[in-house]
Amino acid sequence: MTKSDIGRRSLGRRIAHCSDGRGQVKRRLLAGLLFTLIPWLAAAEALDQARQNHMNDLATYYRNALRGEEVVELSASGETFLGLWLEQRTGTPQGGILLLHDQGHQADWAFRLQQTRSYLPDVGWNTLSITLPRTPDDLTDADYDRLTMARVNAGVQRLIQEGQFNLVLLGYGEGAYWAARYLAMTGAPPENFGYALMMVDATPDRADLPDLIGQLEVPVLDLMFNRDNWAKRNARERKAEAARNQLENYLLIEDAPDGTFLGEPNPSRTTRRLWGWLRSNAAGQEVDVKQ
Structure with a gap:
């Protein structure tokens, strides 16, 4: 193996390592975004359910009263x-x-x-x-x-x-x-x-x-x-x-x-x-x- 081959392989490893690093950063950002969105989506779903429950409760109250x-x-x-x-x-x-x-x-x-x-x-x-x-x-x-x-x-x-x-x-x-x-x-x-x-x-x-x-x-x-x-x-x-x-x-x-x-x-x-x-x-x- 020539020195130039070794150098190219080392450079390839460095490039691969850098690519993996950026991918990890992207994955961390995506995980953080999901971590932020999940509670918000859950809160929105809970609010929609609360509205539906409120309407159901009113309907029940009206029908009884x-x-x-x-x-x-x-x-x-x-x-x-x-x-x-x-x-x-x-x-x-x-x-x-x-x-x-x-x-x-x-x-x-x-x-x-x-x-x-x-x-x-x-x-x-x-x-x-x-x-x-x-x-x-x-x-x-x-x-x-x-x-x-x-x-x-x-x-x-x-x-x-x-x-x-x-x-x-x-x-x-x-x-x-x-x-x-x-x-x-x-x-x-x-x-x-x-x-x-x-x-x-x-x-x-x-x-x-x-x-x-x-x-x-x-x-x-x-x-x-x-x-x-x-x-x-x-x-x-x-x-x-x-x-x-x-x-x-x-x-x-x-x-x-x-x-x-x-x-x-x-x-x-x-x-x-x-x-x-x-x-x-x-x-x-x-x-x-x-x-």
Whole structure:
């Protein structure tokens, strides 16, 4: 063997050794990455399971605490979510109301929403209260907005499937924003349809809510109890947008809190106000509609 052969073989061993070293580094990096990702993936899976368990627990609670036929399941964007349905109890049906709760609440709470959804069927209104997504968590704002709007649309479509074409969206707090946003994006109702919007203590934290109100072409009740300056300012801006856009059927009512809690008279003053406005501005009638 020549010296040059020895040198070449030594160089080959050195190169092989260096290649093995880089491979070990890559393997260490990959192992570290997997070590980091596995807990994250496990946490994401646990969060998804917790959400599913929460929905199952709510469904079980509703079926045990309420009449089973009130609980309905709807789907939007590939997800299943809960709704609470009550059929009107009169001989003069008026239409359907989709109730949207405030941030952090659910389809049968707070009590003001619970009383409204359970009382209005006594005066001719079918009610459907749906659960909106919880805080975004791992969702982007855009994804959260898309998912929320899909749920509102699924609620509207469910009312239409039930034969309701005179539709009212009733939103509490954050739910008022989503109701207004949905109707602004929907535009004028189709022929033979009626739309209306009722907002109770609409959130003042959505800067575009006044602009949405200005785009509407439907009757609007804006009922507020919130007395802080930020809420009053936002309410004045909503009223101004309605005036600038000549929304004649817009009404802002600033009222004192009525203490709608468990044990209060049924219906409360809030419920009576909503019912009275519905009679004057959104009453429907039963007709034969071709498919």
